[in-house]
Amino acid sequence: MSTAATALSPEILAKYQPVIGLEVHVQLLTKTKAFCGCVNQYGGEPNTHTCPTCLGLPGALPVLNRQAVEYAVLAAKAINCEIRETSVFSRKNYFYPDSPKAYQISQFDKPVAEHGWIDVPSFDESGAPITKRIGITRLHMEEDAGKSLHDGFADSLNRSYIDLNRCGTPLVEIVSEPDLRTPDEVFEYLTRLKEILLYTGVSDCNMEEGSLRCDANVSVMLKGAKQFGTKAEVKNVNSFRYIRAAVQYEIERQIGVIEDGGRVVQESRLWNSSEGRTYSMRSKEQAHDYRYFPEPDLPPLVVGAEWQKEIFARMPELPEARRARMIAAYDISEQDAATLTATQSFADSFETAAKKAKSPKRVAALLTTELTMRLRLKELELAQSPVSLDGVVMAADLLEAGTISSKQLKQLLDTAFENNEDFPAVYEREKPQQISDAGAIEKMIDEVIAANPKQVEQYKGGKKTVSAFFVGQVMKLSKGQANPALLNELVARKLDAQ
Structure with a gap:
C-alpha cells in the first residue's frame, strides 16, 4: 500500500x-x-x-x-x-x-x-x-x-x-x-x-x-x-x-x-x-x-x-487593525507592518521609537532588518538588545540626515553588538563622518577616472552599468565615507562629460 x-x-x-x-x-x-x-x-x-x-x-x-x-x-x-x-x-x-x-x-x-x-x-x-x-x-x-x-x-x-x-x-x-x-x-x-x-x-x-x-x-x-x-x-x-x-x-x-x-x-x-x-x-x-x-x-x-459590554471594553487594538493604522500613520510597507505587529511588544517598541524619530520609515527598516538580524544571530529578544530604542532613533536620524552611510551604520551596529554597547556610546567614540562635500568627492572621482581608462571607454561605448565600478572605487578610496546619493550623481555626471 x-x-x-x-x-x-x-x-x-x-x-x-x-x-x-x-x-x-x-x-x-x-x-x-x-x-x-x-x-x-x-x-x-x-x-x-x-x-x-x-x-x-x-x-x-x-x-x-x-x-x-x-x-x-x-x-x-x-x-x-x-x-x-x-x-x-x-x-x-x-x-x-x-x-x-x-x-x-x-x-x-x-x-x-x-x-x-x-x-x-x-x-x-x-x-x-x-x-x-x-x-x-x-x-x-x-x-x-x-x-x-x-x-x-x-x-x-x-x-x-x-x-x-x-x-x-x-x-x-x-x-x-x-x-x-x-x-x-x-x-x-x-x-x-x-x-x-x-x-x-x-x-x-x-x-x-x-x-x-x-x-x-x-x-x-x-x-x-x-x-x-x-x-x-x-x-x-x-x-x-x-x-x-x-x-x-x-x-x-x-x-x-x-x-x-x-x-x-x-x-x-x-x-x-x-x-x-x-x-x-x-x-x-x-x-x-x-x-x-x-x-x-x-x-x-x-x-x-x-457584562459583555464590560468585557469588550478591555479589547485592545488587534493585529489586523493595528497593521492598517501603522501603514497609514507611518508610511511603512505591508511587509514591515506585518513583521512589526507580530507581537504586541514589538509593535509598541516601534511606535515608541517612531514618534521620536524624523523618519518612522527608517526606524521600521532598522528594526525589521539590521536589528532583528543581529538579535537572531545572538539569540536575543528585543528586550535584551544592547542597542536601545533611543539608539535606534539616533541611528535612523543620522542616516536620514546623511551624516552616516548605510555601510557605516552596519559597522557601528556590529561594534555595538560585539561590545554589548548602546549605539550612542559607540557613535560618540567612533564618530565616522560622511563626506558630503561635492568638491572633495569630485576630486576622488577624477583620480579614479584617470586610473581606469579602459572602464571609461566601456562606459562611453554604451555599457552604462560600469558606473557601479567607479562608485565602488571612490567609496573604497573614501573609506566608505562618501555620501552615496551624491557620489552616484557626480559619477554619472563626470562620466557623461568624458
Whole structure:
C-alpha cells in the first residue's frame, strides 16, 4: 500500500481536494483553575497543585472561575464570534488514567460562542494572492486533564505515572469550519489565531508548555465531489511548522490509500516528527460515545449584555487593525507592518521609537532588518538588545540626515553588538563622518577616472552599468565615507562629460 513516503505524481495529487478543519485548545492565563482555587501554573512538583475538586473526590463541588469566563468571551469576540447569552456546561464522559473524575466538564450543544471567522492570506486557482475567510464553528470552555508520564523513571519500562497538576486548568477549544484546503492555509490560520490571542492577553500560547495545542482533521475527496471524504484526526503536534508537515503527510497518505484501492478509516493518528510521518493511535470517537449530559453541579452560565459590554471594553487594538493604522500613520510597507505587529511588544517598541524619530520609515527598516538580524544571530529578544530604542532613533536620524552611510551604520551596529554597547556610546567614540562635500568627492572621482581608462571607454561605448565600478572605487578610496546619493550623481555626471 502507498504511503506519503512513496512519491505521488503531481497528476495524481491534482485529482484530489484536501479538506482540513482544526481544533485548537488554548490554556487561559488565569491565576487559579477553572473550578477550584488551585494555582494555575505550569510545572511544580507532581500532584502538588491539586485539591479535592480537581482530584474528583466525593462531595467536592465545582465553582466557576469568573476570570476564565471573561477571557473566553474576550477571545471569542476577538475572532468575531457571536456570544451566547446563556450557555450550559456538560459532562463529557470517558475514562483515561489522567482524568480522575472519569468525565471532563466541557460545553456541548450550547457553547459560550459560535459563528466566528479569521481572514488569512491565500491564493486562488490561478496563483493570485487573495484573502480567504476561515469560518469558526464554535468556541467553548472546558477543563484540562492531567498528564501521563512514561519516561524518566528507573522503572519506566514497567510503569506509567500520573501528574494531576494540570487537572482543571481552564481551556477554550476553538473549532474551525472545514474551510482550509492547504497546509500553508493551516499555518497562516494558526499564526493569525495565535497573534490575536496574544494581543488579547488571554493566554501565553506557549506550545512547549502545552498552553496551545492543535489537532487537525484531514480528509481528501476527488475534485468536484460534493461529499467530504473520511477524516483522520492528527494529534500531539507541538509546532506550527510540524502541523504543516503533518497535514501534508496525511493528505498524501490518504491519497495513496485511495489510489491503491483501499479505504481511509476514521481514526486518531499521532505525528512522529523525527520520522516525518503519522501513526495510527485509536479509532476516533463520535460525540455520542461520550454520553454528554448537563453538568448537574453548575447552573447555566449567563453572560448578559452589561457584562459583555464590560468585557469588550478591555479589547485592545488587534493585529489586523493595528497593521492598517501603522501603514497609514507611518508610511511603512505591508511587509514591515506585518513583521512589526507580530507581537504586541514589538509593535509598541516601534511606535515608541517612531514618534521620536524624523523618519518612522527608517526606524521600521532598522528594526525589521539590521536589528532583528543581529538579535537572531545572538539569540536575543528585543528586550535584551544592547542597542536601545533611543539608539535606534539616533541611528535612523543620522542616516536620514546623511551624516552616516548605510555601510557605516552596519559597522557601528556590529561594534555595538560585539561590545554589548548602546549605539550612542559607540557613535560618540567612533564618530565616522560622511563626506558630503561635492568638491572633495569630485576630486576622488577624477583620480579614479584617470586610473581606469579602459572602464571609461566601456562606459562611453554604451555599457552604462560600469558606473557601479567607479562608485565602488571612490567609496573604497573614501573609506566608505562618501555620501552615496551624491557620489552616484557626480559619477554619472563626470562620466557623461568624458
